[in-house]
Amino acid sequence: MSTILKCISPVDGSVYLERETASSEAIDAALAKANAAQKDWARKTVAERAKICTAFVEAFQGEADRHAEELAWQMGRPIRYGKGEVGGLVERATYMISVAEEALRDVQVGEKDGFTRYIKREPVGVVFTIAPWNFPYMTAVNSVIPALMAGNAVILKHATQTLGCAERFADAFAAAGLPDGLFQALHLSHQDAADIIGSGQVNYVSFTGSVRGGSEIEKAASGHFLGTGLELGGKDPAYVRADADIDQAVDGLVDGAMFNSGQSCCGIERIYVHESVYDAFVDGAAKLVSGYKLGSPLDEETTLGPVVNAKAANFVRQQIKDAVAAGARALVSVADFPADDGEGSYLAPQVLVDVDHSMSVMTEESFGPVVGIMKVSSDEEAVALMNDSEFGLTASIWTKDLAKAVELGDQINTGTFFMNRCDYLDPALAWTGVKNTGRGCSLSKLGYEALTRPKSYHLKHA
Template identity: 60%
Template sequence: MSDTFQIITPVDGSVYAERPLISDAKADAAVATAHAAQAQWQRVPLAERQQILSAAVDYFNEDKASITEELAWTIGRPISQGGGEVGGFTERAQYMIEAAPAALADINPGEKAGFERCIQRVPVGVVFTIAPWNFPYMTAVNTIWPALLSGNAVILKQAKQTAVCSDRIARVLTKAGLPEGVFQAYDMSHATAARIMQAEPVRLVCFTGSVKGGQAVQRAIADGGNFAGSGLELGGKDPAYVRSDADLDVAAAGLADGALFNSGQSCCSIERIYVDRSVYETFLEKLCAEVNALKLGNPMAPDTSLGPVVNTEAAAFVRGQIDDAIKMGARALIDVAEFPADAPGTPYLAPQVLVDVNHDMRVMTEESFGPVVGVMPVDSDEQAIELMNDSEFGLTASVWTKDIERAREIGEQLQTGTVYMNRCDYLDPALAWVGVKNTGRGCSLSVVGFEQLTRAKSFHFKKI
C-alpha cells in the first residue's frame, strides 16, 4: 500500500495536492499524546476554553477568500457559494461556545436533608472525528468545537478529497492558543483509522459518511472491545411535500436550491418531492424555471451557479440512476443541451427533474448525492406521509404550506430527525441534528449535542 495519496480536482482532473499517510506507530503516538493532553485540558476553566475557541473562529474568518478557492478546487463548489461554508462554520461554532455553560452545568436533583448531591457533565476523554468531503468545515465543527469545550481532546481524520482542510483547522486552533496535543489532525488509511478507534483512550468516534462506512465503524469498535461510543450521521433520501395551499413561488425556489446546492451533494439535500395534484403542473413549471436558470460550469468562474460533482464516478452513478428511471417510464423535464458544460465521462453533470417516477425506481429510493430530483403527484396528506416514510433513511423532511398546525400534525407522523416548514437543507445550531433508521445514531448541535461528548458523574455526599 502506498504511503501517500493524491487529491484530484474535479475542475480539470489535475492533481491538486499529494498527502502522506501516517504509520500505525504515528497513530499510536497521537493517541498517547491526546490522552496526556486531555488530562490537563479538562482542568482549564470553561471560560478560558471559550476564549481560545472564539479566537480560533476569528482567525478562521480571516481565511474566507482562500477557503472559498480551496473548496472550488477540491470539491467543485462555485466560488460564488464557497463563503457559505465559512458563515455556517462560524454560526455553529459561536452558538456552541455560547451554549456551553448551560449545556455543561451541574444538574441539581433537589434538596435532601443531610446530603449534598449533584450530577456533573465530565469529558469522555479522546474523541476521534471522521469528517466528510462535501461540507468539510461545517460538519467537522459540529463535533470538534463542543468536544473541546467539554474538555475532550480530538483527533481529526478528514476525507481524502478535502484532507487539506484539516491543516487549516489545526492552524487556527494553534494560533488561538490551544495547548499542544489537545487537537491533532492526520491523514490515514482505513486500517489505521480502525486502530485509533480501538485504542483504549478513545471513548467516542464521530463519523459522517455512508451507511457502509458507518457499519465499518461499528465493526471496528466492536472488534476492539474498548466499548467506545459512536455518533453516526449516514445516508439520506430527504423528501418534501408541497400542499395545495403552499406559496408555489417560494416552494419552487426553496426546493430547487435544496435539491441542487453543492450539486445536490448534501446529506440533507432534497431528493424526492411529492406535490398535491391540484398544483402539480404549476409547481413543475416553476421548479423547472428555477433549474433552467442555473449555469453549469467551471467553479472558478464568478457566474457559475452549479459546479461539477466531486468525481467522474459520482457523476456516472447519478447518470445511471437517471437512465434506469427513464427506461422504466420516467420523463426528464430538463433539456441537457441547455447545459453545454455537461459531458459524459466527466464530473460536469446537468441538473435533472424527473416525473412519472415511482418507488420501484432507484432514483426514488437510493441516495443520489447529485443534481437530480424526482417529483410525484399525490392526492392527500395521508398519501404524502406514506410515501415520505417509505425510505430506509430519515434525516430531514419538509412541508410547504401556510397551515402551521397541519404542518405540525404531518410532521409528528414523519419518521425523520428534523421537520421543516417552508424551508429545507439548513442546520439551525440551536436544534438537535439527528437521524433515524439507516441515517444513523447519536446527535450533534444544540445543548443536546453536548451529551454524547460528556458522561454523567454523580456526587453523593452525606454530611456528618
C-alpha cells in the same frame, strides 16, 4: 507502512494535493499526546476554553477567501458559495460556545436532609472525528468545537478528497493558541482509522459518511465500549400541499435539491406535490433548474459546479437513464449544459416527473443534481410516501397551515422536520436521524451529552 493519499480535483482531474499517511509511530505518538494534553485541558474552566475556541473562530474566518478557493479546487463548490461554508462554521461554533456553560453545568437533583447530591458532566477523553468531503468544515465543527468546549482532546481525519481542510483547522487552532496535543489532524487510511478506534486510546467517534462507512465504524468499535455518533445517508423528501405558496416552494426546494450539486446529506432528493398545484410547481421547478450555469467552480458566474468525480456523476446519469427507461420524463435539456460531456464530473441538473418508488432515483441516495417529482392526491398519500424510505434525516412540508404541518410532522419518521424551508442546520436544534441515517445527536445543548459522561456525587454530611 505509509501510503500516498491524493486529492484529485473535480475541476480538471489534476492531482491538487498529495499527503503521506501517518506512520504507526506517529499515530501512537498523537494518541499519547492527546490523552496527556486532555488531562490538563479538563481542568480549565469553560470560560477559559471558550476564549481559545472563539479565537479559533476568528482566525478561521479571517481566511475565508482562501478557504473558498481551496474548496473549489478540492471538491468543486462554486467559489461564489465557498464563503457560505465558512459562515456556517462560524454560526455553529459560536452557538455551541455560547451554550456550553449551561449545557455543562452540574445537574442539581434536589435537597435531601443530611446530604449534598449532584451530577457532574465530565469529558469523555479523546474524541476521534471522521469528516466527509461534501461540507468538510461545517460537518467537522459539529463535533470539534463542542468536544473541546467540554474538555476533550480531538483527533481529526478528513476525507481524502478534502485533505487540506483538516490542516486549515490545525492552522486556526495554532493561531488561537490552543495548547499542543489538544487538536491534531492526521492523514489516515481506512485501516488506520479502524485501528485507532480499536486502540483503547479514544473514547468517542463522530462519523459523517455512508451507511457502509457507518457499519465499518461499528465493527471497529465493537467490544471497546466507546460511544459513536453516526450521520449516514439520506433521501430527504418534501411535500407541497395544496395551500402552499408555490413561488416560495419552487425557490426553496430547487435550491435544496441543487445546492452543492445535490451533494448534501439533507438535500431534497424527492418531492411530492398535491395534484391541484402539481403543474404549476413542476413548470416553475423545471424553468428554474434550466437557468443554472454549469461550469468551473472558479468562475464567479458558475452556479453549479462539478460533482466530486466522474464515478459519482455516472451513478446519477445511470439513475436518470433507468428512470426514463421505466417511464419517467426528463424535463431539463442536457444540451443546454455543454459542460456535461456525458462522461466526466460536470453533470447537468435534471428534474424527473412520472416517477414512482420502483425507480432507484426515488429510493436510493443520488447525491447529485437530480430530483424526482411525484403527484399525490392527499396528505395521507404524501406522508406514506415520505416514510417509504430506509433513511430519515430531514423532511419538509410546504403549507400555510402551521397546525396541519405539525400534525403531519408528527407522523413522519425523521430527525428534523421543516415547514417552508429545507436543507439547513439550525445549531440550536438537535441534529439527528432515524433508521439507516444513523444514530446519535450533535449540535444544540443536547449535543454535549454524548461528549461528556455523568459522574454522580453523593455526599453525606458529618
